[in-house]
Amino acid sequence: MLEIIPLPALKDNYIWLLKNKISRHVAIVDPSEADPVLELIKSEGLIPIAIMITHHHWDHVGGIPGITEQFDIPVYTPKTETVTGSTNPVGEGDVVYLPELALNLEIIDVPGHTSGAIAYYTDDMVFSGDTLFTAGCGRMFEGTPPQMHASLSKFKALPDSTLLYCGHEYTVGNLKFAASVEPENKAIQKRLKLTEAARNLDQSTVPATLAEEKKTNPFLRCDERGVISAASQFSGKTLNDAADVFAVVRQWKDNF
Numbered sequence: 041m042l043e044i045i046p047l048p049a050l051k052d053n054y055i056w057l058l059k060n061k062i063s064r065h066v067a068i069v070d071p072s073e074a075d076p077v078l079e080l081i082k083s084e085g086l087i088p089i090a091i092m093i094t095h096h097h098w099d100h101v102g103g104i105p106g107i108t109e110q111f112d113i114p115v116y117t118p119k120t121e122t123v124t125g126s127t128n129p130v131g132e133g134d135v136v137y138l139p140e141l142a143l144n145l146e147i148i149d150v151p152g153h154t155s156g157a158i159a160y161y162t163d164d165m166v167f168s169g170d171t172l173f174t175a176g177c178g179r180m181f182e183g184t185p186p187q188m189h190a191s192l193s194k195f196k197a198l199p200d201s202t203l204l205y206c207g208h209e210y211t212v213g214n215l216k217f218a219a220s221v222e223p224e225n226k227a228i229q230k231r232l233k234l235t236e237a238a239r240n241l242d243q244s245t246v247p248a249t250l251a252e253e254k255k256t257n258p259f260l261r262c263d264e265r266g267v268i269s270a271a272s273q274f275s276g277k278t279l280n281d282a283a284d285v286f287a288v289v290r291q292w293k294d295n296f
Contacts, residue, residue, distance in 0.1 A: 065140035074106025094169025120156030152188030153178035176214030185287035200251035
């Protein structure tokens with residue numbers, strides 16, 4: 041009954057649409073711009089029911105006014121961030137119920153990329169915005185390394201079968217960095233080859249399972265011996281704490 045539609049926007053953003061294939065009701069995640077969404081709504085006869093925002097950055101909220109001018113629907117946003125057009129601020133412990141899609145989406149607080157970022161989790165799917173990417177994670181514009189590591193640990197605790205829907209098509213670049221951190225990791229090498237082939241065909245590389253992320257995403261592997269060793273070598277000091285390893289690997293990626 042449920043279909044997840046990736047709608048490319050801007051340079052490399054994804055707007056995610058959760059669509060009831062029978063009733064054609066649709067919820068919209070992180071609309072960076074309105075036009076692609078409105079065009080799809082019109083061409084497929086969709087019925088918008090909600091907008092869900094993961095964080096306040098312009099490339100995730102820019103489409104809100106254009107959509108809500110035409111459709112009077114709730115706009116769920118992080119309760120500790122200011123988002124123009126917000127009607128329903130939410131945070132960890134809250135649940136967004138979408139009866140038209142038969143979905144309950146749990147809110148997870150995941151600060152780090154921004155100070156109040158949230159994720160939406162339900163039925164083996166998680167919409168992570170720019171906190172956790174396929175094979176990577178977001179830059180820390182407002183949060184701290186301990187915050188971001190704690191947030192990524194929340195994703196890591198979700199079931200392996202969970203599909204990760206993130207905000208950008210960054211997988212190839214992230215895997216190239218991952219391969220520099222763990223050059224002997226065959227899972228990374230294999231995934232990079234497959235991902236490059238997909239992108240050469242202009243195919244999306246999102247979503248991915250958390251099982252795959254746990255094998256190939258260095259930011260979820262900061263307690264693995266190979267990543268600890270690589271981070272220690274990069275920093276020139278012995279690292280033992282996973283949060284310290286994360287901080288070094290993130291700094292490494294920032295300059296990669």
